Amino acid sequence: MAKIVAVTGNEAVANALRQVNPDVCAAYPITPQTDMMQRFSSFVSDGKVKTELILVESEHSSMSACVGASAAGGRVITATSSQGLALMNEILYIASGTRLPIVMPVVNRALSAPLNIHGDHSDAMYARDTGWIQLWSENAQEAYDNTIQAFPIAEHIDIRLPVMICLDGFIISHSIERIEYLDDEQVQNFVGDFKQLYPLLDIQHPVSYGPLILPDYYMEFRRAQAEVNTKVSKVVLDVASDFEKLSGRKYGLFETYRLEDAEIGIVILNSAAGTTKDVIDEFRNKGIKAGLLKPRLYRPFPYEETGEALKHLKALCVLDRADCFGSSFGPVYSDIAASLYPFKDKPVLVNKIYGLGGRDYLPEHAEIVLNELVDIAETGKVKSYKEYIGVRE
Amino acid sequence: MKLKNWKEVNPGSVITEPGSSEKFKTGSWRSSKPVWKEENCIQCLFCWIYCPDNAVKVKDGKRGEFDYEYCKGCGICALECPGKKGNKAIIMVEEGK
Ligand code: SF4
Ligand code: SF4
Numbered sequence: 001m002a003k004i005v006a007v008t009g010n011e012a013v014a015n016a017l018r019q020v021n022p023d024v025c026a027a028y029p030i031t032p033q034t035d036m037m038q039r040f041s042s043f044v045s046d047g048k049v050k051t052e053l054i055l056v057e058s059e060h061s062s063m064s065a066c067v068g069a070s071a072a073g074g075r076v077i078t079a080t081s082s083q084g085l086a087l088m089n090e091i092l093y094i095a096s097g098t099r100l101p102i103v104m105p106v107v108n109r110a111l112s113a114p115l116n117i118h119g120d121h122s123d124a125m126y127a128r129d130t131g132w133i134q135l136w137s138e139n140a141q142e143a144y145d146n147t148i149q150a151f152p153i154a155e156h157i158d159i160r161l162p163v164m165i166c167l168d169g170f171i172i173s174h175s176i177e178r179i180e181y182l183d184d185e186q187v188q189n190f191v192g193d194f195k196q197l198y199p200l201l202d203i204q205h206p207v208s209y210g211p212l213i214l215p216d217y218y219m220e221f222r223r224a225q226a227e228v229n230t231k232v233s234k235v236v237l238d239v240a241s242d243f244e245k246l247s248g249r250k251y252g253l254f255e256t257y258r259l260e261d262a263e264i265g266i267v268i269l270n271s272a273a274g275t276t277k278d279v280i281d282e283f284r285n286k287g288i289k290a291g292l293l294k295p296r297l298y299r300p301f302p303y304e305e306t307g308e309a310l311k312h313l314k315a316l317c318v319l320d321r322a323d324c325f326g327s328s329f330g331p332v333y334s335d336i337a338a339s340l341y342p343f344k345d346k347p348v349l350v351n352k353i354y355g356l357g358g359r360d361y362l363p364e365h366a367e368i369v370l371n372e373l374v375d376i377a378e379t380g381k382v383k384s385y386k387e388y389i390g391v392r393e
Numbered sequence: 394m395k396l397k398n399w400k401e402v403n404p405g406s407v408i409t410e411p412g413s414s415e416k417f418k419t420g421s422w423r424s425s426k427p428v429w430k431e432e433n434c435i436q437c438l439f440c441w442i443y444c445p446d447n448a449v450k451v452k453d454g455k456r457g458e459f460d461y462e463y464c465k466g467c468g469i470c471a472l473e474c475p476g477k478k479g480n481k482a483i484i485m486v487e488e489g490k
Contacts, residue, residue, distance in 0.1 A: 020411045096408070097405065098407075099405035160404060197407075198405075206411045207407050207409050208414075209405075210406075213406055217396070217397075217398060220397065220399040221402055221406050223399035224402055
């Protein structure tokens with residue numbers, strides 16, 4: 001039986017982790033994640049989980065401890081934000097290249113400098129090519145559901161890759177929402193037992209992790225890792241369909257909102273999608289055919305399916321909550337452009353950067369974008385392909 | 394030996410054959426090689442303790458020859474060797490000279 005509660009995003013994800021009851025957690029505090037791992041460590045102290053909690057001196061160490069514990073044969077978690085994720089960088093590649101199914105909520109926060117503790121996507125976006133699977137979440141419910149689904153995805157025998165669950169710092173991590181919890185037993189059955197393919201602790205079958213692979217083999221291993229990524233979408237959909245049977249909540253590679261018959265559209269990640277959907281409803285009421293696509297599986301990115309879902313539009317704006325310096329466009333824009341490139345007929349595509357460092361994204365911002373898209377759809381004229389919204393000019 | 398293709402390699406480059414590092418002949422890395430001057434050797438076996446590649450052979454408690462299949466020429470043994478009266482019992486000689 002589902003239990004309805006009013007909790008913050010951090011609390012919801014901590015509770016999902018308690019229900020999974022992982023073997024090992026190595027964590028280091030960082031705002032806005034701190035309160036999630038603080039809650040989880042209370043579960044450890046109170047005997048609510050059997051998890052071995054390793055308190056480390058940095059995120060580089062937390063991810064390193066996770067790598068060791070996962071290779072040893074444990075089901076392993078950690079969580080981080082911003083600078084913490086940046087400090088893990090080196091080990092993120094080792095976790096994915098070594099095919100270790102570590103699960104890590106990332107409470108999205110801006111990167112320094114300037115120093116800022118509030119929500120934007122620059123942390124997880126820098127890590128998009130580290131070989132980790134990324135699931136993005138609009139609200140606390142999605143963060144909770146994605147956390148539970150992350151385990152069978154990461155640990156699937158065809159995949160064995162680490163997963164990040166992204167949720168917006170403060171906006172979701174610290175706001176109270178109504179969400180539905182599954183029963184502990186339901187979650188336990190859903191995630192099942194984890195069996196490491198080559199556990200280091202199986203002394204009857206000794207193995208070595210992390211060998212030196214020289215030019216005669218390195219490329220073969222990288223090619224094999226690329227191949228695994230092509231199998232992720234199917235596993236994500238299979239796990240989503242099992243999860244729907246359990247929870248009644250439907251998940252896909254991405255969510256579409258009033259998109260099928262739309263003429264103009266917005267692509268936007270995480271919490272800002274909720275605000276945008278409201279404004280889309282207002283435009284629909286005025287007879288304007290607007291729609292939205294919100295990516296969920298952002299890495300590996302489902303290029304074909306996304307392009308297919310967007311190609312019929314006349315004008316499309318990708319809103320990025322992270323900027324890419326040195327390249328002209330935001331990260332999501334570049335992926336959407338690549339997904340549309342193979343199609344002969346495709347929308348005019350523009351990019352807006354918004355909400356950096358926790359700057360509010362308001363309904364009026366969505367209105368400005370949609371009005372501009374109406375103009376572009378009518379005239380085919382674009383005044384600027386990339387702009388910043390909500391910034392003082 | 395036929396090299397495996399990308400479909401045949403082990404996930405995550407995990408090595409499942411114990412002791413297989415024996416097949417990895419690091420001797421080909423060497424640009425200079427240690428040469429043993431037995432006349433200066435005091436049999437302290439520092440070279441045997443310090444060698445990271447187990448490339449100093451010892452038999453019946455006595456210092457033997459280098460194993461050049463694995464010696465990668467790091468020079469640690471030559472540095473640590475006390476020798477006799479200031480004369481080193483190991484000197485490094487550039488390969489090919
Ligand atoms: S360190 Fe030098 S003196 Fe000592 S055993 Fe080795 S070669 Fe001989
Ligand atoms: S040069 Fe290095 S590898 Fe070779 S025998 Fe001396 S210590 Fe060992």
